Amino acid sequence: MSGAAYDLVIANARIVYRDRILNGGIAIQDGKIAKLLHQNEAAAAELVIDAEGRYVLPGLIDSHVHFRTPGYEHKENWHSASKAAAAGGVTTVLDMPNTNPYTDTVDRLRQKAALVHGQSYVDYGFHIGVAPGKAGALQALTRGEAASIKLFLTGHRTAKHIIDDEAELDYIFRLAADKSILLTLHAEDDFVLRLFRQSRGEPANLTDYEAAYPRIGAIAAVARALRLVRKYGTSVHVLHVSSAEEADLLDAASAGGYPVTYETTAHQLWFDHASAQPLGTKVKLSPAIREPRDRDRLWQSIVRGTLTAVGSDHAPHSSEEKSFEFHDAPPGLPGVQELLPALLTGLKRHLPELTREERLLAVARLLAAGPAVRFGLDHRKGSIEAGLDADLLIIDDEKKWTLTGDRVLSASGWSAYEGLELEGEALVTIVRGQVVYDRGQFGEEIGQRITLRRELADVFQRTAGSPYRVLA
Numbered sequence: 001m002s003g004a005a006y007d008l009v010i011a012n013a014r015i016v017y018r019d020r021i022l023n024g025g026i027a028i029q030d031g032k033i034a035k036l037l038h039q040n041e042a043a044a045a046e047l048v049i050d051a052e053g054r055y056v057l058p059g060l061i062d063s064h065v066h067f068r069t070p071g072y073e074h075k076e077n078w079h080s081a082s083k084a085a086a087a088g089g090v091t092t093v094l095d096m097p098n099t100n101p102y103t104d105t106v107d108r109l110r111q112k113a114a115l116v117h118g119q120s121y122v123d124y125g126f127h128i129g130v131a132p133g134k135a136g137a138l139q140a141l142t143r144g145e146a147a148s149i150k151l152f153l154t155g156h157r158t159a160k161h162i163i164d165d166e167a168e169l170d171y172i173f174r175l176a177a178d179k180s181i182l183l184t185l186h187a188e189d190d191f192v193l194r195l196f197r198q199s200r201g202e203p204a205n206l207t208d209y210e211a212a213y214p215r216i217g218a219i220a221a222v223a224r225a226l227r228l229v230r231k232y233g234t235s236v237h238v239l240h241v242s243s244a245e246e247a248d249l250l251d252a253a254s255a256g257g258y259p260v261t262y263e264t265t266a267h268q269l270w271f272d273h274a275s276a277q278p279l280g281t282k283v284k285l286s287p288a289i290r291e292p293r294d295r296d297r298l299w300q301s302i303v304r305g306t307l308t309a310v311g312s313d314h315a316p317h318s319s320e321e322k323s324f325e326f327h328d329a330p331p332g333l334p335g336v337q338e339l340l341p342a343l344l345t346g347l348k349r350h351l352p353e354l355t356r357e358e359r360l361l362a363v364a365r366l367l368a369a370g371p372a373v374r375f376g377l378d379h380r381k382g383s384i385e386a387g388l389d390a391d392l393l394i395i396d397d398e399k400k401w402t403l404t405g406d407r408v409l410s411a412s413g414w415s416a417y418e419g420l421e422l423e424g425e426a427l428v429t430i431v432r433g434q435v436v437y438d439r440g441q442f443g444e445e446i447g448q449r450i451t452l453r454r455e456l457a458d459v460f461q462r463t464a465g466s467p468y469r470v471l472a
């Protein structure tokens with residue numbers, strides 16, 4: 001060995017790099033990617049991991065998780081949730097604010113960070129929330145402390161803080177624009193959904209659920225948000241888009257130069273209203289699972305390159321809570337462990353024209369580069385480049401396996417994907433050069449809070465090399 005040895009080398013890899021695949025290795029020093037190595041380039045290292053010709057992806061970024069700390073640790077805790085993330089190839093999560101207490105001030109962001117410290121296998125950042133009548137607390141926020149300001153335009157049992165007042169929405173959209181902070185939206189219109197509940201009552205089963213929480217609620221909220229974007233120029237990212245019409249509206253707006261982007265979830269891409277019926281409360285979700293045409297339209301957003309990310313919306317509840325009568329069961333499912341195999345399996349099923357390598361490039365864009373750019377992490381994460389954090393994932397992308405209950409790592413202990421055959425499995429997950437997961441074995445809880453960029457991404461840069469361009 002020569003004197004200058006790297007800390008770690010991943011050899012014999014097929015590296016998912018920008019818009020192509022490179023055969024070679026990755027040399028890592030001090031938690032960063034030091035150099036990409038040519039196929040036969042020798043490099044001395046303290047530790048060499050032979051990827052055995054498998055694909056290596058950038059560590060995945062889950063832009064939308066509810067790890068339930070603090071206040072709801074009977075549903076989930078950060079230790080178990082981040083373990084599930086690591087086993088699913090996720091190296092960074094962005095946690096939502098609807099904890100108890102609500103994470104709606106800069107102080108509470110810091111308190112949450114202190115609670116999580118030492119509990120996490122993966123790196124993390126936070127979205128900040130807004131409680132009705134308390135938007136003034138956001139004046140103390142600086143870009144870089146929160147990945148976004150999250151607004152719940154409607155709510156539910158574990159999301160009680162609904163922002164629906166017009167003057168307050170004006171205030172928040174203007175403040176976010178002035179501070180150059182991204183707004184993320186749970187975009188369902190509370191007034192519209194209340195009209196349906198008043199006339200129909202709460203649904204007693206999954207069959208009636210979608211009709212009681214219909215697409216028009218989501219469409220109306222997106223249209224309302226776009227008017228505010230027109231007024232203030234606010235940068236907006238719509239979460240868990242569930243309907244074809246929302247995707248149509250958002251594509252039209254972004255084509256017209258509005259600084260708006262969107263993501264959907266793995267479960268919206270997998271399930272449809274009819275096929276979900278046997279799962280009952282497990283897929284009682286907010287927003288609801290819709291029709292096959294909606295699911296197909298969301299896959300088309302991937303083909304068009306207009307979908308920025310796929311989030312898990314990991315929102316676990318205990319089995320006991322999910323076994324309540326339908327109208328009392330809270331909405332949400334665990335999903336951070338299932339995110340990668342669900343997307344990879346779905347890409348093969350719904351877009352059979354893609355090659356194996358195009359599927360992996362799509363995963364890297366939707367689960368790493370896209371969210372990294374949109375949420376201001378791309379100076380550290382989201383792609384395999386010298387100088388960035390060595391967050392990496394060695395994957396067996398063709399492994400077929402069935403998710404069984406004993407493999408579920410979320411403390412909630414269940415999955416809507418149980419018994420389903422999936423294709424693609426994370427083998428080794430590396431966070432800043434340290435192995436946190438290796439074929440069923442876990443490393444240390446080394447996760448850190450990440451610092452976010454201080455400036456907003458330019459979402460108009462849709463060049464061929466842009467992370468927003470999912471397929472060339």
Ligand SMILES: [Zn+2]
Pocket residue numbers: 064066096313315
């Ligand atoms: Zn959510």
